[in-house]
Amino acid sequence: MENNSPRQRQRRRRPKADVAPAPRRAAPVTGRLRPLSQEDMARISEASFDILHDIGLSDASPEAVRAVVGRGGQETEDGRLLFPRSLVEEALAGLRRDFTLCARDPSQDIEMTRSRVHTGSGGASPMVVDLETGAYLPAMLADLYDAARLVDTLDNVQFFSRSMIAGDMETLRDLDINTAYAALAGTSKHVMTSCSQAEHVRDIAGMCFLLAGSAEAFRARPFLSLNINHAVPPLRFDPEACNVLLAGAELGLPVMVNTFGQMGASSPVTIAGCLAQTNAETLAGMVLAWIVNPEVTAIYGARPMVTDLRSGGMAGGSGEQAILTAAATQMAQFYNLPNSTIAGATDSKIADAQAGYEKALSVTMAVQAGANLVTQAAGTQAGLMATSFEAYVIDNDMLGAILGAASPIPVDAQTLAVDVIAQTVRGEGHFLGHPDTYARMKSDFVYPAHADRQAPDAWLANGAPTINSAARQAAQETLANHFPSHIPAEIDRDIRSRFDIKLPRERMRQA
Template sequence: MNKPHRSGGRAARQAARAAALPDDLRPVRPGLSGGRYAPLTEAQVTRIHETALAALEEIGLSGAPPTGVAAMTRVGAILGDDGRLRFPRHVVEEMLALAARDITLAARDPAHDLTLSGTRVHFGTAGAAVSVVDALTGDYRDSSLADLHEAARLVQALDNIHFLQRPMVARDMPNDQCLDLNTLNACLTGTTKHVGTSFCSAETVPMCLDYLYAAAGGEAAFRARPFVSNSNCFVVPPMRFAFESCQVMEACIHGGLPVLLLSAGQAGATAPAPLAGAVMQAVAECLAGVVYVNALRPGHPAIFGTWPFVSDLRTGAMSGGSGEQALLTAACAQMARFYGLPGGAAAGMADAKLPDMQAGWEQGMSDVMAGLAGLNMVYEAAGMHGSLMGFCPESLILGDDMIGAALRCVRGVEVTEESLSLDAMRQVCIGGPGHYLGTQSTLSVMQSEYVYPTLGCRRSPKEWAEAGRPDLVARARARREEIMAGPNPADFPADLKAALRARFPLLV
């Protein structure tokens, strides 16, 4: 008896999978549109908005520097005898009308530019970890400039990590100026993707701007395509401007850097404990930031950075890997969509100290929910452990696989005449082999419809055992070593590097 003929087979499947696809046909890529998940109803969104406006009008914020007070009162904010700036509703609405929308965060390589419009989703790093986690020994040690540069190199090599925001602090720097300047250099010589960073004080910004202008080939060139943005904690929740951070923000705005308006209250500590209250306060504080930025420079690119965190109310400790954190981030994404502003928030954080099962559920759950909610910039999406205290390179590499799966969820299911597969069903069922393995309809979507993990294991238990029971973290360590041993495509040309070293105190 003749067996049914299989069209294709293993060789055909391998050939189909090996053939590269154009970027626009890849199953996952930067900027896929989410927004299918909405934890808040329209009525709840409106109620949060109205309450935030009431908080700004009745409570306001204190602590702005005189330059900020002058700018905001000039557009209609009211400085009370108690030193608090209050924001009438019409002022907030007028500044929202001026705010930048559909912005692009440039990268040194334009192929990595990030378009922040609608519900387009991008995943990247962030944080200020003070330790590096050794995934094999479990030890935590102080993070260094070399660690930061390595993180940038890894981000450059990982397709699903779309931008580098400084994930750790280089603790081996002697002073603030050295820290801020060398943080920039370590990041930019490691990746051509967009870089976000913070500055310790306004005094360090001028030299850093000079460095950026020199690296870009001139001030005009940088201002036309600013490939670095400033992550700015411009408020100290609850409802108080951070004086020095606001001075940094003003210097960055005048210098041409996009800014992330970051409100990071902790529910139950520096923000209301109910989730709705934590979202509302973050929205109110970021709306004050929108007024601030647009009073200084109408239309300056700024990201609506509602970053409320969660406390474990039994201890008061941060709980970044909790289900409540995932909900907060998704709700904040929805509020940014309500205003039509580019939104950013934190997801992917693990309370777990190592890249283990706890880390997997904590990181994956919040990353998927943030993506489904249509968050434009998902910060801290991979590599962060110990409630943001530690950064783990192997976890970042494993996070690339995780985020690939998350992006596939974000993309959703496309329903077309072709994808419904009636013709393919007819061919298989009527005189065909009775299965879809190796058919043209299957091979044609192997790359465009399906995502395959780089390190994740899908072998059978028998095959896994025969292969020596490969350990996932060990494989990530090997991938890390492979990347770092390879060429560095992001390094500056030799002449530029020499010119920068001659002019600035660079340590990398």
């Protein structure tokens, strides 16, 4: 990529924004949305066990076959790998719960406890929406780094999952290593990335060990995890992704065990059938990771998607998608497994009203269902085909409102405020000046940074700004001025001496 393009030069000329950061709020504990009954979940689980035992998955790598057969599994004559119920149950009993996905900045750690919710970025967009023109452009490594830098400043985008594919990388090894580096350099939040080949996992792990100081230090505080799509629905493994999963588990990297079936295309058209197949595919990956490392940090990532049956395309902003996502989250909770899901995959091409309602619907339902990690919750457009910096900023406001609405309501003597009511009605007659009101202004309320709350006359007097114009300016100012420096210079030099890092140092500092 040309690192001095007009869009980059214009970003650097913007003045620094003078915005005080909001205090970080605790992740809410949710899980009140329950579209499936306990009996429903039990029946779906039984169907998944039957699928694994009787149908199995094809195209497993030789390494995966050896692992499963060595624990009582079977490979059929037509090449399908069967998982006995006893093995699945043993793995479910042994898999870790209630762990922490760490960040370089400990204040940004993610607690993977039951129904504690965190929202973040994600996707594999081949395109980026240009901040200046709105044009869809091929995504480059510098764009990925910019996305990480922007997310680093957004309070409600709580982790950075690789959001786009750097189209200027010539080889898969270059892509995997440089994607991890750009993300880790751009943010001190927890990073999630992908890997195409098992040997590249060792490279990424080596980079993480350098940053942490040692392999042991990284395993004690893992600040990077791998997104792995080990299955190709219906009921097939991706052999290379299987080996990536095995390598990640062996090396002690947290692994996101993700499955993407499309309802009516690569999974049954019914929600129940889609859930049964997707659950089976996801459990197969969880079992594989556990076999090679019983202490593995594995996250259940069932992500069934809805197909628009008129066109065959994804319908990520539909109501059906929202309820399907909530139900998939329930299945993870049925086994008490730390989990992740996708929500926010709007079909809109720009950050408009359609994007707003589609994202708000799907993300709200995922949050209320209690998904531990909601990826793709910010910044994506066009069914995950593009990443928008403007949308990141708008979505950060949206996520603050959604997470705030998910917080439980405390009811006690202090919050019932009977004494305060008595004092107020006998005194000033309103609560605006009461000490409790002032004290709770920041703790109990989420104030949007860019959504407009002015009175109409003040809004007109100030030029009738839109949330889009405010978000665009905020993104430009951040990208002109925010260049994280949490990687010490000597470690950065060591990384660059061992790996072919394509992101120039001069691109990583203010002009």
